[in-house]
Structure formats: structure tokens, C-alpha cells
Amino acid sequence: MDFFSLQKILEENTDFIITCHVNPDADAIGSELAVYDILTQIKKNARIINYSKTPYNLEFLDSNKVIEKYDPGKHDEVIKNSGVIILLDLNQLSRTVKMENAIRNSPAIKVCIDHHTEPENFSEYMIVDNQYSSTGEIIYDFLDKTEIAVLNHNIATQLYAAIMTDTGSFRFERTTPELHRKVANLLEQGVSPYEIYDQIYAQFNLSRNKLLGHALASLELSKSGKIAYMTITQDMLKKTGAFESDVDGFVNYCLEIKGVEIGMLFFELKDGVKVSFRSKLDVPVNKLAEKFKGGGHFNASGTRLFNVKLNEIQPQIVESAEELLRNNKN
Ligand SMILES: [Mn+2]
Known part of the structure; x- marks a missing residue:
């Protein structure tokens, strides 16, 4: 139209x-x-x-x-x-x-x-x-x-x-x-x-910045060093008193590490896991999201998975992200 x-x-x-x-x-x-x-x-x-x-x-x-x-x-x-x-x-x-x-x-x-x-x-x-x-x-x-x-x-x-x-x-x-x-x-x-x-x-509640502290402390790098991911659990939300909407933007910190091309945020929901994907310019993370029932843009995408456990789905998604980077170089 x-x-x-x-x-x-x-x-x-x-x-x-x-x-x-x-x-x-x-x-x-x-x-x-x-x-x-x-x-x-x-x-x-x-x-x-x-x-x-x-x-x-x-x-x-x-x-x-x-x-x-x-x-x-x-x-x-x-x-x-x-x-x-x-x-x-x-x-x-x-x-x-x-x-x-x-x-x-x-x-x-x-x-x-x-x-x-x-x-x-x-x-x-x-x-x-x-x-x-x-x-x-x-x-x-x-x-x-x-x-x-x-x-x-x-x-x-x-x-x-x-x-x-x-x-x-x-x-x-x-x-x-x-x-x-x-x-x-x-x-x-x-x-x-x-x-x-x-x-x-720049007008966030203190609880949001406390949650950011937990998120940053949870940062991990994948084997290749090109993927950084953080994890936020319901327990962290409870401890800090922050809201789900407070995590908006946290995932970008993953990309602020030298050599990292994909950043991911794993957010534990009450009945599943929400994952946000971000990438540097030539890495299509919409493909990654689509593989896990989500969608979005070339450099910013996400998905919500229900009835899955964080500790089971996380290694699978990290491995898929490694695969995407390997294939993207060809
Ligand atoms: Mn928009």
C-alpha cells in the first residue's frame, strides 16, 4: 500500500x-x-x-x-x-x-x-x-x-x-x-x-543498574571468542527488584568486547527463555533467530521459547551462533 x-x-x-x-x-x-x-x-x-x-x-x-x-x-x-x-x-x-x-x-x-x-x-x-x-x-x-x-x-x-x-x-x-x-x-x-x-x-531506577551489574558479571565468551553472552535469571530480578523491560539495551554490552561479532542475552522467563541477538555489521543474526522460531532484523533479532530450560537451550544456541559465523566467512 x-x-x-x-x-x-x-x-x-x-x-x-x-x-x-x-x-x-x-x-x-x-x-x-x-x-x-x-x-x-x-x-x-x-x-x-x-x-x-x-x-x-x-x-x-x-x-x-x-x-x-x-x-x-x-x-x-x-x-x-x-x-x-x-x-x-x-x-x-x-x-x-x-x-x-x-x-x-x-x-x-x-x-x-x-x-x-x-x-x-x-x-x-x-x-x-x-x-x-x-x-x-x-x-x-x-x-x-x-x-x-x-x-x-x-x-x-x-x-x-x-x-x-x-x-x-x-x-x-x-x-x-x-x-x-x-x-x-x-x-x-x-x-x-x-x-x-x-x-x-539516564533516568532509570537504581534497581535497573543493579541488574545491569548482575548481567555484566554473567558475561561469557564462546570457544572462538567471537560470541559473548549474558544471562539474567528470575532470581536476579527478584534480588534487585528490576523489571523485565529494564533489560532493554543490555545485550549491546556484549558487542563492546574486542573480537566479538555476536552478542546474546538469555532472559529466563517464568515458563521459558527469551533470547536477544545482536551482531556486528556483516553477521545476519535474523537467521539465528529464525532457526529458533524468532525473527527481527539483520543485526538485531530475538526469540521467545516456551517450555525449555535455560541450561539446556543455551549451549545449543551458542553452538548455532558459532556455526553461523563459520558459514558466514565462506
Ligand atoms: Mn522499530
Whole structure:
């Protein structure tokens, strides 16, 4: 679908639901709030309903507290009766966890705007392009091309937060001259890079940094020395009082070791294991995630495995990562 077809859908409908993936990041939350502002500007009814609670370091983005946490009793009817459901920063309906059935069964038009690989084709209205740095950048282009609404200070803040975080503060591969030109236009709206960075990355609870200490202490290197991995257990969470969302970004420390090409974070869930993969430029860790029922981007991916034990799955995944590196050299 192109931007003008999307514009038409927004203009021709009245009631909208906006949602994103489980454990939302700033790209998800910022994109939602930007789309919400656009819809509000063109006098539409919009609600943001998310499966997960907003992480506390992103709450400043939702200063009017419009994001609702999913409650089946309250929201299943709303999802059923809405005209359009806009899904952001995800391209598989299962990423909405317990909202999936309500969304799948709703007769609403489903619009998907995303930049991940391997989309599930659940709708004819999809803008999915993994050449984009972030979902926020797609929203930027949509606004820029269609001029459906005004790029105001709030939208600029949301999109800046989305783009800054998904580019690793403007260092990942999709950080292009064009992207910087777009971001310059966001800054023209008076957005403060210092303030947004500070809110997202420098206002954590002490418990999060204590957990980071445990994570760093758990670091191990694989035989080849090219894979570094850390492990977070439920016990560490309990000890420190940190949240699952606090581990966002920890995995990047694995790549900050000389000679390491793949970084992995193993997070023990109550009923399984969550694994995050990161890699240096030419190593496709999306392949690794796909091998273990997950997905994502070339350099950043992940998976959730249920009914497996950490100590059993960890050596298997480390070995698969070694294999990927061996094959990648050929
Ligand atoms: Mn994203």
C-alpha cells in the first residue's frame, strides 16, 4: 500500500484503534503517539490500546496518559466495533499476544506500518519496508509526503524518540544522510536531543543498574571468542527488584568486547527463555533467530521459547551462533 492509500483510509474512517508489539520500545510508543496526534488533528476518534504497560522511562512521551493497557472485558468490544486497527512496529499479529484473537476476528480494516523482515500477510493494507531505520521514520515520510496533518512539536518529539532509539542513537546501518535531514526537520520543531536522551537513557531506577551489574558479571565468551553472552535469571530480578523491560539495551554490552561479532542475552522467563541477538555489521543474526522460531532484523533479532530450560537451550544456541559465523566467512 502507498502513503496516499493510507491517507484515504485515515480520511474516510472515523473510529481508530492503535496498537503495537508486546514489551514496547520507544519506536513503538513514539509511533503510536505520533499517529494518535495525526488522527486527532484530522478530528478522528482514536484510542491506543497496548498489551503491555508502557515502560516507565517512556511514560514522559505519553504526557496526556492516553495509552490504555489491554483489558479483554473492556476492550474486546471496542476492537470489534472499530473501523480501523493500526498496528505499528510489528508485522505478525502474534506480537500482540492476548490481543491477537480479538484483532484477527475484528471486521475492522487492519493497517500495518512496520520495518521488520518476514511479515505475516494478515492484511492488504500493509506498509512494511525493512529499508527504513524505524517505524517512526515511515510515519515521518507519510506525514511529509501527504501533509495530512501538521508536524508539530509533539509529533516531532515522538518521532525523534522513535528514530533515535531504533538507530542506537544514530549509529546503526540505516543512519543515512537522508535520515539526518529528516531528523533535522524534527529538531526545527524545537525538540531537545539532550532532554529526550536523558529521559530515555539516564533516568532509570537504581534497581535497573543493579541488574545491569548482575548481567555484566554473567558475561561469557564462546570457544572462538567471537560470541559473548549474558544471562539474567528470575532470581536476579527478584534480588534487585528490576523489571523485565529494564533489560532493554543490555545485550549491546556484549558487542563492546574486542573480537566479538555476536552478542546474546538469555532472559529466563517464568515458563521459558527469551533470547536477544545482536551482531556486528556483516553477521545476519535474523537467521539465528529464525532457526529458533524468532525473527527481527539483520543485526538485531530475538526469540521467545516456551517450555525449555535455560541450561539446556543455551549451549545449543551458542553452538548455532558459532556455526553461523563459520558459514558466514565462506
Ligand atoms: Mn522499530
